[in-house]
Amino acid sequence: xxxxxxxxxxxxxxTDGHDLGLKFVAAIxxxxxxxxxxxxxxxxxxxxxNTAVQEWVDVIGIGSLSGEYTTFVPRLIELxxxxxxxxxxxxxxxxxxxxxxxxxxxxxxxTHIFSPGAASQEIVEAxxxxxxREKAGKRTAGKAAAR
Amino acid sequence: xxxxxTNKGDEGSVRTSSGxxxxxxxxxxxxEFDYVRDLGDPGRYPFTRGIHEExxxxxxxxxxxxxxxxxxxxxxxxxxxLMREGQSGIAIVPDTPTQLGVDADxxxxxxxxxxxxxxxxxxxDMDELLQGIAMEEMxxxxxxxxxxxxxxxxxxxxxxRRRGVxxxxxxxxxxxxxxQARHCSYDIxxxxxxxxxxxxxxxxxxxxxxxxxxxxxxxxxxxxxxxxDSIKEMGLALANSIGYVxxxxxxxxxxxxxxxxxxIICSSHMDFFEQIAxxxxxxxxxxxxxKERFGAKKHQSLRLTIAIHxxxxxxxxxxxxxxxxxxxxxxxxxxxxxGQGIDLSxxxxxxxxxxxxxxxxxxxxxxxxxxxxxxxxxxxxxGGSYYxxxxxxxxxxxxxxxxxxxDAIGGIVQAAESGWFKRVLEESAVGLxxxxxxxxxxxxxxxxHLIPEDQDNLLKIGKIHLEPGLEHVQRIRxxxxxxxxxxxxASLKRLYRDARDDGKNLMPSIxxxxxxxxxxxxxxxxxxLAYGQPYDPYEMIQPSFRLG
Numbered sequence: 001x002x003x004x005x006x007x008x009x010x011x012x013x014x015t016d017g018h019d020l021g022l023k024f025v026a027a028i029x030x031x032x033x034x035x036x037x038x039x040x041x042x043x044x045x046x047x048x049x050n051t052a053v054q055e056w057v058d059v060i061g062i063g064s065l066s067g068e069y070t071t072f073v074p075r076l077i078e079l080x081x082x083x084x085x086x087x088x089x090x091x092x093x094x095x096x097x098x099x100x101x102x103x104x105x106x107x108x109x110x111t112h113i114f115s116p117g118a119a120s121q122e123i124v125e126a127x128x129x130x131x132x133r134e135k136a137g138k139r140t141a142g143k144a145a146a147r
Numbered sequence: 148x149x150x151x152x153t154n155k156g157d158e159g160s161v162r163t164s165s166g167x168x169x170x171x172x173x174x175x176x177x178x179e180f181d182y183v184r185d186l187g188d189p190g191r192y193p194f195t196r197g198i199h200e201e202x203x204x205x206x207x208x209x210x211x212x213x214x215x216x217x218x219x220x221x222x223x224x225x226x227x228x229l230m231r232e233g234q235s236g237i238a239i240v241p242d243t244p245t246q247l248g249v250d251a252d253x254x255x256x257x258x259x260x261x262x263x264x265x266x267x268x269x270x271x272d273m274d275e276l277l278q279g280i281a282m283e284e285m286x287x288x289x290x291x292x293x294x295x296x297x298x299x300x301x302x303x304x305x306x307x308r309r310r311g312v313x314x315x316x317x318x319x320x321x322x323x324x325x326x327q328a329r330h331c332s333y334d335i336x337x338x339x340x341x342x343x344x345x346x347x348x349x350x351x352x353x354x355x356x357x358x359x360x361x362x363x364x365x366x367x368x369x370x371x372x373x374x375x376d377s378i379k380e381m382g383l384a385l386a387n388s389i390g391y392v393x394x395x396x397x398x399x400x401x402x403x404x405x406x407x408x409x410x411i412i413c414s415s416h417m418d419f420f421e422q423i424a425x426x427x428x429x430x431x432x433x434x435x436x437x438k439e440r441f442g443a444k445k446h447q448s449l450r451l452t453i454a455i456h457x458x459x460x461x462x463x464x465x466x467x468x469x470x471x472x473x474x475x476x477x478x479x480x481x482x483x484x485x486g487q488g489i490d491l492s493x494x495x496x497x498x499x500x501x502x503x504x505x506x507x508x509x510x511x512x513x514x515x516x517x518x519x520x521x522x523x524x525x526x527x528x529x530g531g532s533y534y535x536x537x538x539x540x541x542x543x544x545x546x547x548x549x550x551x552x553x554d555a556i557g558g559i560v561q562a563a564e565s566g567w568f569k570r571v572l573e574e575s576a577v578g579l580x581x582x583x584x585x586x587x588x589x590x591x592x593x594x595x596h597l598i599p600e601d602q603d604n605l606l607k608i609g610k611i612h613l614e615p616g617l618e619h620v621q622r623i624r625x626x627x628x629x630x631x632x633x634x635x636x637a638s639l640k641r642l643y644r645d646a647r648d649d650g651k652n653l654m655p656s657i658x659x660x661x662x663x664x665x666x667x668x669x670x671x672x673x674x675x676l677a678y679g680q681p682y683d684p685y686e687m688i689q690p691s692f693r694l695g
Contacts, residue, residue: 015243015259017333020373020460023573024580042247042335044255044685066243067612071258096464096498098611115600116464116497117593120584 006128007057011039011048013076014068021095022063028120029127045075052080052089059127064095069105077109092127094118164418164588165376167541173533180536185431189485189526190450193434195427195539197485198450202526203517208481209236209286209488210513212506213456215264218619219275222265227279228503234510237287237319238490239276240264246293246333247684248671251623255685261616263500267291268623268667270309273302282312287319288412288454288488292332292366294342296323297349298670301657304357309662320361320410320454323349326387326563327366330572331373335684339564341646341674345653347394352654354404362408363391364454371414372460374576377425378542382549383559383568384411385432389550390559392441402441406448415477415484416458422477423529424538426453426484431539432546454488455481462497465592466603470494475512482516483529489513499611623666627691630664636692638663639673643694646677 008029010022019041026036037055039048052060062073073093080086086109093105094114102113112126162168170177180186187193190200199205211234214225226237242264244256251260251268260266267273282303291299300321307314325342328334334342346363353362367375367384375383388409395405411429415422433451437443457477462470474491481489491509493501501509517523529535556562563569582588589595638660645651653674660670672682672690682690 015247015249015256015333016263017243017246018372020331020576023374023576027577027580028584042685044687066259066263067615068258068262070612096611 006034006059007037007055008034008059008061008127009037009039009048009052009055009057010061010063011043011051012041012063013043013045013048013072014066015042016064016066016068017041018065019063021065022061025061025063025094025123028123032124032128034124034128045072045079048076049079053083053085057089059090059092061092061094061127064093064097066096067098069093069095069097070101073105073110074108081109090127094123163377163421163538164416165378165421165542165545167421167538167545169534169538173537175533178533178536178540180540185540186530186536192438192449194430194450196527196530198430198452198487199526202485203482203523204526207235207517207523208486208513209454210234210510210517211236211238211288211488211490212493212509213238213240213290213490214506215240215242216500217261217265217613217616219265219267219272220278221261223276223278223280225503225506226276229506229510230280232507232510233514235286236488237280237285238290238488239267239287240290241267241295241299243333244268245299245667246291246295247335248293248295248298248667249684250666250668251620252627253668253683253685253688255687257617257620258615260620262613266616266619266623267299267302269626269664270302270305270661271626271664273299273306274309277306282307282310283316285319286488288364289319289321292322292324292369293328293334294325294337294345295333295667295671296321297345297352297654298657298661298667300349300352300360300362301654301661304352304654305658305661314356315358317357318359320364321349322366322412323363324366324384324387324391326390326559326568327369327384329563330568331369332366336680337671337675337684338678338680339560341678343391343394343560344649345674346391347398348652348654350391350395350405350408351398351400351652353408354400358408360408361410361452362405363388363410365391365409365411367411367413368456370572371416371458373572374579375572376575376579377416377418377421378545378549379571379575380413381411381425381429381432381542382546383572384413385429385436385546386550386553386559386562388433389436389440393558396441402437402443403445403448406437406441406443407445407450410452410454410487412454412456414458414460415455415481415486415489417461417473417477419476419480420535420538421542422480423484424535425542426455426481426486427527427530427535427539428543428546429453430485431543432550452487453485454490455484455486456489457481457491459492459496462492462494463590463592464497465600466598467494467498469592470497471508471512474509475516478512479516479520479522482522483527485527500613626664627666632692634663635660635665635669639665639669639692640694642670643673643677646674 092112189197365384371380493505
């Protein structure tokens with residue numbers, strides 16, 4: 001298990017079809033020795049969740065150039081949380097993410113948010129780092145449940 | 148006389164952005180052409196130097212701005228604003244639910260309604276979009292880069308009929324390039340045979356009913372945006388065009404009845420001379436293809452109209468005011484290349500839906516080029532430049548090689564089905580990215596001359612993401628309740644029946660459905676069902692009407 005290569009699922013949810021950036025990310029991650037499950041655009045949160053579970057991925061990478069992430073990323077995290085997987089499967093986000101959303105998304109459990117022009121080194125390092133936040137994850141989960 | 152300068156050193160290591168090696172200087176030894184055969188005067192075969200004898204003296208290019216936001220009425224306001232400011236054509240981009248052919252009240256698409264384009268779901272939407280605009284007096288280009296193009300065409304036709312406008316007088320274009328859409332625009336699992344049938348249906352319909360309309364715009368622009376270099380950008384768009392021409396000929400259409408209705412929209416990116424060269428090369432190839440391969444005879448069949456959009460992918464989210472400069476340089480190249488319609492990507496496009504201010508700057512950029520620089524006074528002012536002619540020849544040769552490769556595969560439809568198209572495009576895209584990531588290709592603000600994010604105050608921009616047009620969703624729901632559902636249902640039944648009959652052109656029944664207030668997702672869903680596919684491409688909802 002330790003030596004297993006990091007498995008990453010890459011997807012876009014909703015109607016946002018421009019996936020050139022996400023394809024670049026797939027290429028970078030593969031080159032860094034990770035396994036990439038490329039689901040591509042037009043996915044539902046349910047489909048992303050189910051695939052992530054079936055494929056035993058460590059990380060879900062969501063690309064978003066539209067504002068649709070504000071609806072679909074919380075839904076995806078909710079699905080992970082319902083199955084108690086929010087501490088095991090890391091969710092990272094890249095694309096055009098409004099500054100005012102980042103705090104909320106991080107608190108929700110998104111571990112990394114990459115802005116346009118993020119260097120490939122930065123993406124690789126962040127994704128290959130093991131899920132660090134046993135406690136933090138539980139705490140946010142608790143907060144959400146209390147609301 | 149001085150001896151021509153020779154190149155020393157870095158031979159082959161300095162290249163254009165498409166990887167064409169360039170020398171330090173070009174001399175008469177580098178370029179060979181027969182003026183009449185290879186260049187020709189502007190307005191003469193093979194149209195390398197432009198499609199009109201007097202080029203911009205006769206008529207300036209159509210200045211326009213891609214526009215589409217929130218709702219049809221809101222977009223109408225923006226259009227009228229731009230027209231008051233001197234925009235000479237209308238360019239509209241529909242929102243993603245329209246492009247995908249899914250209804251606004253679908254749970255998965257509601258968050259994107261009106262956020263990245265204008266909702267054009269039904270006849271009422273098209274009517275509101277063009278409120279107060281005389282359809283016959285404008286040229287409009289509708290950037291619907293998906294299988295929904297024929298449905299948008301049906302909306303235009305149905306609206307003209309309702310307004311009593313002569314269909315023959317409508318001038319404009321739709322994209323209608325399904326192979327491209329499948330690879331780099333919008334398409335969710337629509338069967339290719341359905342896409343191609345609709346494409347040719349639209350061509351055939353325009354030949355009969357809308358002769359001044361461009362029924363097909365091969366979209367080279369989005370190929371470029373998806374990572375293609377100049378040769379692949381133009382080569383694949385030409386290959387797609389050849390594919391559609393062959394299908395239309397198979398349908399029994401005469402090449403001279405529709406060739407002039409086809410155009411190409413391409414990108415103007417940052418590598419200045421390469422852009423000009425690729426556009427000149429493409430006109431020359433088109434002329435030869437039409438004449439020699441397809442036997443076209445009419446002058447207008449041989450000359451290719453080219454629309455040019457400055458490259459969104461060349462813009463940076465960093466130091467966004469620099470994008471004004473990028474747009475100016477790219478638009479200048481588009482003019483020097485002799486384009487017929489130009490629109491600029493707005494400077495804030497890498498960050499948000501363009502604001503009124505950025506749309507205005509984009510328009511003003513073109514007007515400054517037209518009125519102040521003097522470059523539009525002479526046709527093809529760079530023609531005869533040793534370097535440019537060399538580059539034009541080199542790109543032309545590269546495109547012919549690509550076209551031969553596709554012919555050897557068995558044509559573009561086979562190339563699309565076998566995955567060749569996708570692979571070629573992806574290889575190119577990844578290479579491009581690596582060059583930027585490694586710093587081999589320099590982009591100011593991105594990998595050279597950076598400013599830390601918190602100090603990057605080079606421009607204030609608008610709101611990064613627009614709120615979804617929930618009001619519009621509600622209006623569509625209401626329309627569904629208030630329309631004469633029996634009439635809508637009957638029209639969709641007819642469409643379903645026609646779609647199951649291979650011999651029928653589907654445009655009349657699509658127009659009928661649009662006129663009966665069917666929504667775009669209902670029309671696409673009906674077509675999908677007729678082709679044995681799920682009604683909803685996301686497989687979440689069922690139709691609210693019965694077809695059986």
